[in-house]
Amino acid sequence: MDPVQKLQRALLILVVAGLxxxxxxxxxxxxxxxxxGxxxxxFVLQVLS
Structure with a gap:
């Protein structure tokens, strides 16, 4: 996973956690x-990847 994908995933996690x-x-x-949910x-994403 490249740095841009890591940053996007981290931002997505922060936004979801905030919501x-x-x-x-x-x-x-x-x-x-x-x-x-x-x-x-x-968990499902971790299992499938």
């Missing part, structure tokens, strides 16, 4: 569900 934190602060059950998606 999940924001939603969790406003609506805790939805934030928890989003957190679980993001965790499952990351």
């Amino acid at each position: 999940v934190t924001y939603v969790a602060f406003l609506e805790p059950p939805l934030g928890g569900a989003l957190l679980v 993001v965790g499952v998606a990351v």
